[in-house]
Amino acid sequence: MNGSQVISLGSVSFQLKEKHDFEWLKSLGDVFCVFDEQDSGNICFGVEKNGTKRFVKYAGAKTLEYSGHPEDAIARLKRSISLYQDLNHPHLINLLDYFEVENGYGLVFDWFNGxxxxxxxxxxxxxxxxxxxxxxxxxxxxxxxxxxxxxxxxxxxxxxxxxxxxxxxxxxxxxxxxxxxxxxxxxxxxxxxxxxxxxxxxxxxxxxxxxxxxxxxxxxxxxxxxxxxxxxxxxxxxxxxxxxxxxxxxxxxxxxxxxxxxxxxxxxxxxxxxxxxxxxxxxxxxxxxxxxxxxxxxx
Structure with missing residues (x-):
């Protein structure tokens, strides 16, 4: 695809519109899958550390399917934290953590095998x-x-x-x-x-x-x-x-x-x-x- 950058994280590769630093992701574990085709501006990863899997949702990178600004995707993701907290429920995926990195924002959830x-x-x-x-x-x-x-x-x-x-x-x-x-x-x-x-x-x-x-x-x-x-x-x-x-x-x-x-x-x-x-x-x-x-x- 024209103007796209291939990013490799361990055994997983995906494309973005431009390069982006994912060094921060290594501390969360080994990436075993990526969901990079959403039009929301988010990119999501499955990570595993010490036998425990987590789901990471991240905004800040320029994904191929997203036509908006990364800043807007970051703002929406930050806003969602209170939703997952207020609406916490056994039938909702469980939010564990959230954090800022230099060029974006991440949320960490329990992995659900669905x-x-x-x-x-x-x-x-x-x-x-x-x-x-x-x-x-x-x-x-x-x-x-x-x-x-x-x-x-x-x-x-x-x-x-x-x-x-x-x-x-x-x-x-x-x-x-x-x-x-x-x-x-x-x-x-x-x-x-x-x-x-x-x-x-x-x-x-x-x-x-x-x-x-x-x-x-x-x-x-x-x-x-x-x-x-x-x-x-x-x-x-x-x-x-x-x-x-x-x-x-x-x-x-x-x-x-x-x-x-x-x-x-x-x-x-x-x-x-x-x-x-x-x-x-x-x-x-x-x-x-x-x-x-x-x-x-x-x-």
Whole structure:
């Protein structure tokens, strides 16, 4: 690629727009993997020291996919520290440490052995949806009970977000990590979540349009719990249905759960559930019936 610099750290190599000093990284351990294709301005590393793995998120380098200023990426990363602290939860990746270096800023998290459901760097669409090795494809082949348990983790975390008086911004399937060996789901990348009240001052907010409500495209709109209800319903359609094709034909989890998800993604805000809590109550009732039905069929 024109004007790019290859950086090598141990056995791992990646490209940046220009050279950058990563000497500081050596003290954290040996780099065993790199995630360098985000458009956020961050670059992330897996490091291992004395048998313990950590995940390092760093801003300050000029990554190939990022068109903004490194200073802005640094400011966003610094701002996210309080989010990980305030919203700390068993279903959220755990922040351990943060520090400044000469040309940037780093956050250190516990390593979680999960795979990202939107690994666009390895499986760009359509491979995401049809390649047998794609994490998303493999997730969609999981039994319904496993996917319902996974969604429960996602909804529980966002109920926690709501109770803490925050709103989710830029939550999509790329924020979901799934450990296929242990069937555990964790949330990552909550860097753009906002304390309420939050007004849309951008027009089109950050995020994947596949999961965004109408108000996330509307300048001056209030982004609130009803916005997050839409977001949760859209995620349900992504993980149990046909994503933007919200027909019952593409839905894997029975009529009652379908009706709950459909109400959540109403274009008209007044017709949605009033809160993530209300949505989650309705979802749990329908989910319990679905699990009972699955168990009846098994026996």
């Amino acid at each position: 795979e990202c459901l939107h690994s666009h760097w390895s499986f760009p669409p359509p491979h995401k949806y049809n390649h047998p090795d794609s994490p998303f494809y493999r997730y969609k082949q999981l039994p319904i009970a496993y996917r319902l348990a996974s969604l429960k983790s996602i909804f529980e975390f966002h109920l926690h977000v709501e109770k803490k008086n925050y709103v989710a911004v830029d939550f999509y399937d790329g924020s979901i990590l799934y450990d296929f060996k242990n069937n555990i789901t964790k949330i990552c990348d909550i860097d753009l979540y906002m304390a309420k009240p939050f007004i849309n001052t951008m027009g089109r907010l950050w995020g994947s349009s596949r999961f965004m409500s109408p108000e996330e495209f509307k300048l001056g709109a209030e982004i609130d719990e009803k916005t997050n209800v839409f977001n949760m319903g859209a995620i349900a359609f992504g993980l149990l249905g046909g994503e933007l094709d919200r027909s019952f034909l593409k839905w894997d989890a029975g009529h009652e759960l379908y009706e709950v998800a459909l109400k959540a993604v109403e274009e008209d805000r007044s017709r949605r559930y009033s809160s993530v809590e209300d949505f989650f109550i309705a979802w749990n009732i329908a989910s319990k019936k679905m699990i009972e039905l699955i168990n009846t069929i098994k026996h």
